[in-house]
Amino acid sequence: MMAAGLVVVLLGIWQLYADVGDVDDLILPSPSEVATALWDDRGLLWDNLLVTAQEVALGILAAVTLGCAFAIALHFSRTLRRATYPLLVATQAIPIVVVAPLLIVWLGFGLAPKIAIIALVCFFPIVVTTLDALGRVDRDTLKLLTTLDASRWAAFRFAEAPAALPAALSGAKIAVAVAVIGAVFAEYSGSSEGLGHLILQSIPQLETARAWAAVVVLAAFAIALFYALDLAQRRLVPWTATERTP
């Protein structure tokens, strides 16, 4: 309710600025123009959303799978952790625009390079949050498990893994936002469809309102995905439920 009210206020300010300010419509269309574009181009936006949504969903899935597996491997092997952690940080610093063409050369123009780019940008938050949570399990709990004759694997399965699950999901929530940006970059780098491609195409065609409409759809999609993960988090890890849940 509060969020809806805030959106209305922000839209009002934007509309006012677009109407009375001296910014060209081609640079910043007003909300009413964007709304018109949303309605007029609904078929176009919907078809491209399906493409981008598929890329993002598969990219996040790949990042969660690989990220959790990698975090577990790092958790068990100190050597691996020391050897690869700096490289892991480096993956987050790589400007996607630089590696995207290379990935397209390797993987073609299809879905594969998009999934690879999204997975690359999502990998880091998932690995870091999961690895930290695995390492933050109470020392006393691990001592207790030792007196109960738990093997290393049993301690992982019964204490560390469930303790890290909420963090892994939080990492995935952070990843959702960067995944959408990743998808746009991936489509910029070589694509014939998707909302990123639509934005890239619309701007030189002076269809700025359409580009903004695509941005609105992307934002709405990110919000939907975020809350879907939030719901999953409440279902999967109900013991962490707090009043803070948005």
Added chain:
Amino acid sequence: MVNASITTSAASAPPEARVGVHVDDVTRRFGDVVAVEGLSLTVAPGEIVAVVGPSGCGKSTLLELVCGLAAPDRGHVAADPAALMPQRDLLLPWASALDNAALPLRLRGVGRAQARAAAAPVLAEFGLGGFERARPAQLSGGMRQRVAFLRTLMAGKPVLCLDEPFAALDALARADMQRWLADTLAHEPRTVLLVTHDVEEAVLLADRVAVLSPRPGRVVADLAIDLPRPRSATDPQVVALRARALEALRR
């Protein structure tokens, strides 16, 4: 009452094969801090010994040594396999009361259904019937301690190391739990090393009370409590022994 289903091969080993707990002239340091020095303590199989001492006198260190979580820097520790009940209950927040109680079986590779079936009747006997599926956050402090104690029993080890098990409870709940523990141990005898800062609790529950000095901890008094059970805190003999233990503690 508490049936035999919670005993396992370790607990049902012939008593003559057991040694109880022997701590012999043990010193343990953490960096520059000497936690215990020249500490000797013996607990006979089946005996309940309470260890009282001022804060930071190395009581928890003693339990870690007995449970094999730490090795002495000097001296010797010999003990039957021991299970620890830590000061904080350390129940797994995502697991139900039943699954927390059954955890030691699961850790040893017992299947979920079988482990639950073994723990459920005992959980009910511990007054937690109907709370099998409740998570720790939904239980009262006393209930959580009972689940933690049951988990310790389910480990099936002949020695129980209880580290201030009721310190976090209010006075009324603590009195209830002390009565409950005395009753449970009467039906399920184990070798017990009970660490507490509550002298009354020690006299009510134990066969012997060992008083530790301030750090570095060593035993400065060893009082036999030859009183019939159940004991009452207002019994003059209990009061007298409590006074003696307190006096030893203050010296």
